[in-house]
Amino acid sequence: MRSKFTFLALIAACCLLPRFLHAQVKPAANLMKLNAQEYLEYKGVNVMLAHDFYPEGHQGGVGIIQNGQRVATNGDIRLEPTPGQWSPIPKVGKRVVNKTTGEVSVRMEFPNPDMNRHGFNPIIYPDLNFAYNIRVMPAGKAFKIIVDLDKPLPDNWVGKVGFNLELFPGILFGKSYYMDKQFGIFPQQANGQTYTDKEGETQVMPMAEGKKLTIVPEADLQLMTIQNLSGGNLQLLDGRAKHNNGWFVVRSLVAKGASKNAIEWLVTPNAVDGWQSEPVVQVSQVGYHPAQQKIAVIELDKNDKKALPVLLLRVDENGGLVTALKATPNNWGDFLRYHYLQFDFTKITKPGMYVVKYGSYQTEPFQINADVFKNDVWQPTLSYFLPIQMCHMRVNEKYRVWHGLCHMDDARMAPIDSNHFDGYIQGHSTLNKYKPGDNVPFLDRGAWHDAGDFDLRVESQAETVHGLTLAYEAFDVKYDNTTIDQKNHIVEIHQPDGKPDMLQQVEHGLLAITGGYQAMGRFYRGVIEPTIRQYTILGDAANITDNKPFVTNAANTDPVLKTPATADDRWVFTEDNPGRSLETAAALAAASRVMKGYNDTLATQCLQIAQEVWKNTPDQKLSHRVALAVELFITTKDKTYADYLVNNTDGIAADINNTGWLVGRTMGLISDANYHNKITGAVKKLYAQIQQQGTKTPYGVPYEPNIWGAGWGIQNFGYKQYFLYTGFPAVFSDTYMLHAIDFVLGCHPGSNTASFVSGVGSRSMTTAYGFNRADRSYIPGGITSGTALIRPDFPELLNWPYLWQQGEYVLGGGTTDYLFLVLAADHVLNKK
Secondary structure: OOOHHHHHHHHHHOOOOOOOOOOOOOOOOOOOEEOOOOOEEEOOEEEEEEEEEEHHHOEEEEEEEEOOEEEEEEEEEEOOOOOOOOOOOOEEEEEEEEOOOOEEEEEEEEOOHHHHHHHOOOOOOOOOOEEEEEEEEEEOOEEEEEEEEOOOOOHHHOOOOEEEEEEOHHHOEOOEEEEOOEEEEEOOOOOOOEEEOOOOOEEEOOOEEEOEEEEOOOOOOOOEEEEEOOOOOEEEEEHHHOOOOOOEEEEEEOOOOOEOEOEEEEEEEOOOOOOOOOOEEEOOOOEEOOOOOOEEEEEEEOOOOOOOOEEEEEEOOOOOEEEEEEEOOEEEEEEOOEEEEEEEOOOOOOOEEEEEEEOOEEOOOEEEOOOOOOOOOOHHHHHHHHHHOEOOOEEEEOOEEEEOOOOOOOOEEOOOOEEOOOOOEEOOOOOOOOOOOOEOOOOOOOOEOEOOOOEEEHHHHHHHHHHHHHHHHHHOOOOOOEEEEOOOOEEEEOOOOOOOHHHHHHHHHHHHHHHHHHHHOOOOOEEEOOOHHHHOOOOOHHHOOOOOOOOOOOOOEOOOOOOEOOOOOOEEEOOOOHHHHHHHHHHHHHHHHHHOOOOHHHHHHHHHHHHHHHHHOOOOOHHHHHHHHHHHHHHHOOHHHHHHHHHOHHHHHHOHHHHHHHHHHHOOOOOOHHHHHHHHHHHHHHHHHHHHHHOOOOOOOOOOOOOOOOHHHHHHHHHHHHHHHHHOOOOOOOHHHHHHHHHHOOOOOOOOOOEOEOOOOOOEOOOOEOOOHHHOOOOOOOEEOOOEEEOOOEEEOOOOOOOHHHHEEOOOHHHHHHHHHHHHHHHHHOOO
């Protein structure tokens, strides 16, 4: 599982994405050359070095893209044969590019002082201090990897330090390899024999050892050879035997006394003559409303400049396909490494099922229908994903149990001066009356698990509550398809109970947030497993703890085995973070409105807490207080909050990108002319900026590809667009809100045109990073992170369950922004 905070820190360390077109300088046809993007290129083969540095996410070091598929990555010195998430990684220095020789190099150092930042607590190797340079350089149709150490390794590290290159498993299963005279297939599951090394660590025996490895010799598109030129053997290892999310690893050890050319490999990825990436047609996998703009995006190889006719074919009721529109697509231009065309079929409004065909590529079927967003689009998120993520419940779906009753022993106060491996920090005080190890009451209820980590971040809980609240208010969603029994802690999917599911989910989130506040007099920061072994558990959350509170300095007994029990309860962390408190209180202020008449006690508690936080929180930073002021004003109509907004008009206008969607809901409630004029002027500038940004990609939304998938950010953008459109109808249109939906549902870069929403649309992400990822499965209605960027220019969305930056589900805006956005689209389009 990923470390959220480590990821953010690593991203900050990476270079900013260059927004340039793909290199126009073509390499010589028969030689590997350096291109203008500073990576090696030969026909369909690309070799990157340190454009990315995210080894936890299998992205960094030396990476290879071969004929349109990323086949290898993380080529670097490592201290373990098959490293995992918390393994030591080097500090990355500056990349150096020699444009004359084509050589690219980067300096690396151990130990890495940044490895401890933000709670990342790997094993530290204090007795190992060394630096080295990795170099990649053209070698005819191949390339060399050379590692130069500043000085030889200490004797006690010889046999432990080696160069690793990771091979992506998802395209290797069932395919063959040769290692000298050894051969075999890449297995679906880890079959390797494990053993215990001298340090007591479990390791895996190599699948094969030798001087030359040939990968997938039976397939030209994947054929690659690796030769060790520096002496010693190559090892082929299956990293999945050590870590579930591991990849296959090619490794060679640094020899005793070696420094210059300590590692030297010759790597020859087969480059197919005349290879070009195949055309891909990107459309919404769900479809379009008749009144909606409908643009299919056609992604071509950078060298494919021809524009074939495009066909929109209607699926006939009696079978077959009928041409509805034939046209020459518009030439949009180049973006990242591809050339793009657009096919506009907005004028087609006849209801039915359709496909788009370009050359031999034909899309999956999609709808044109006024009811396109009414059914099977937002419902899976509300009736599957949110119930399945519910903590402190047993979740049933007829014969299936998604997970058993879990975490009923929540929670013990975290130790002071502790730095948790997933980023939670407890300072010198618990900030409340409970001492470290004390059982904190009222936390054994409510909340949703966050992705596959099972932790409860207060901001995720609050964002989910806030989004559901605003959706219920705006669209009056009375949908009921789930039984939620808080008394007996049971959820039954596909079994109505006469209560709106959306209100029941809001209530569930509030029970945890208000419970923690009631117990501690403040919001919790997060609730999380105390050990890595618990944190990394895959599958049923009921297996993480024994559900029986552990009592410090008492005799604790396992309720099943009747043996002494361990302290397996989750820890609750607190923090002094006024900004997060204000944002959480904003969610409570809003939720109090929809809880009124449904759970009046909870409604009262929410409003009281929100008002208390407003009065007692010293943070006067405008960006932190605006949301709470807006929600308290809408809830209470108290002039105090309106006056705060009016008195801070200039600051709100200056930060309109963050505040505009919030204050838009107050425009009909506050009559101050200066407030209206300045904010309206600011949103006009904001809209002009969005229009300009929307022209930079063929997808019609502001889109800055990054190492982490862009789906959640674009959903959030679309979510805010609804409030800007409804709050300032004379300024904003619904165009960008609807483009955001298209992007998430399939109209995005890369050959994988799947909907980011599992189980939604003709083709979707049905291998994703949820708690059932070890089964290579998915949770319906979960929204994945989506297409990521392999720097500098390769968009990627792999069919692989363990890449959190592409396939992870999260709580908060990643869930409710999507649900809200689809409801908003249906509402807006069917009012026209």
